[in-house]
Amino acid sequence: AQSVTQPDIHITVSEGASLELRCNYSYGATPYLFWYVQSPGQGLQLLLKYFSGDTLVQGIKGFEAEFKRSQSSFNLRKPSVHWSDAAEYFCAVGAQIGGTSYGKLTFGQGTILTVHP
């Protein structure tokens, strides 16, 4: 079964600093990977996705992520954080393994990002 680990529960950065949120997945075949962001009391917004091809993917709001198969990682990065980026970030994996995987994303526990002015 697939699993996702986000090692950092809480990260604090200063506005304007760079950001990297870590995500490690466990899955036998090529995974389908996603990053979502959730503001308090809201649903999840899709930031970016990786299905295949170029291992560096660009998303919305200036975010990017790099898929590294050798490290089973899909880390999210942003060169300069804005105060509005404060939220909780979730990494998720979907599996292309037929009937047992339809519509199912497996999420990490989330990383809360705090941005200091």
Next chain:
Amino acid sequence: KAGVTQTPRYLIKTRGQQVTLSCSPISGHRSVSWYQQTPGQGLQFLFEYFSETQRNKGNFPGRFSGRQFSNSRSEMNVSTLELGDSALYLCASSAGSSTVYEQYFGPGTRLTVT
């Protein structure tokens, strides 16, 4: 296009009651998935419907059920509510008929069981 909508947004129920939550997917999307989000367990998959058929189900008791209508709108029902059912229930819609497509989430229904 309008996003995924969920009603109601907030709900307070008493232990032992039942509840029905509604989800309207993005126009043209035929797949609807449901998730439960709690501080302790995080985001957990409940089930997924496509063209009125349940295609996948997570590890939840039979008290949790769902259905999908011909217009792709979906409902989930929880019977005999327990305190532990208090959670944010999120639905997500997807365009794809195959197993993995990006999912777009609604704002959620916050259920409180007292």
